[in-house]
Amino acid sequence: GQNIDQPTEMTATEGAIVQINCTYQTSGFNGLFWYQQHAGEAPTFLSYNVLDGLEEKGRFSSFLSRSKGYSYLLLKELQMKDSASYLCAVMDSNYQLIWGAGTKLIIKP
Amino acid sequence: EAGVVQSPRYKIIEKKQPVAFWCNPISGHNTLYWYRQNLGQGPELLIRYENEEAVDDSQLPKDRFSAERLKGVDSTLKIQPAELGDSAVYLCASSLGGGATDTQYFGPGTRLTVL
Numbered sequence: 001g002q003n004i005d006q007p008t009e010m011t012a013t014e015g016a017i018v019q020i021n022c023t024y025q026t027s028g029f030n031g032l033f034w035y036q037q038h039a040g041e042a043p044t045f046l047s048y049n050v051l052d053g054l055e056e057k058g059r060f061s062s063f064l065s066r067s068k069g070y071s072y073l074l075l076k077e078l079q080m081k082d083s084a085s086y087l088c089a090v091m092d093s094n095y096q097l098i099w100g101a102g103t104k105l106i107i108k109p
Numbered sequence: 110e111a112g113v114v115q116s117p118r119y120k121i122i123e124k125k126q127p128v129a130f131w132c133n134p135i136s137g138h139n140t141l142y143w144y145r146q147n148l149g150q151g152p153e154l155l156i157r158y159e160n161e162e163a164v165d166d167s168q169l170p171k172d173r174f175s176a177e178r179l180k181g182v183d184s185t186l187k188i189q190p191a192e193l194g195d196s197a198v199y200l201c202a203s204s205l206g207g208g209a210t211d212t213q214y215f216g217p218g219t220r221l222t223v224l
Contacts, residue, residue: 099151
């Protein structure tokens, strides 16, 4: 079967750095997406990785290792507004997105 | 540019009643998706359209759910009759195409409560 694993919840301090991990087992691989979802709102696109390595976009970076079936989202200089759920999703060989359950990130002052 | 529009935002119905959700995708987006999201879970694909053709409806419970996308633009998702387990957020998303690099953009969702 297809499976995406990510921690259920993480807590971090304002101004700090946090890394959210995602491991996956899917039927084929056509890229990995990270989305941010604030409570009661729609998911919004953060990043897309299809090749191994690190993609940096402002305070957010995303890393991919296809051989290990592993990705992480790195958030720097955390702000209170970063409190949200972060969803990892993999596009499989049928171009269907397989979603993880999301990691709820709690930022404390 | 306007994003994905969905209505209603909230709906409360009694079980066994019908309900319908409407979605207007981003202009020019050929691919439209309907997802269901339960609390604390990721979205679950119900159906995907390429223009007006449903290309993936394997996860749609066809005994009670139906969808249509007339003229390849707006779409409607219907449940008849609704069951208690249908309570969830129903998300509509659209993308330019259905390929790997076509980012999906989501609407605000419809929160359905079945009593």
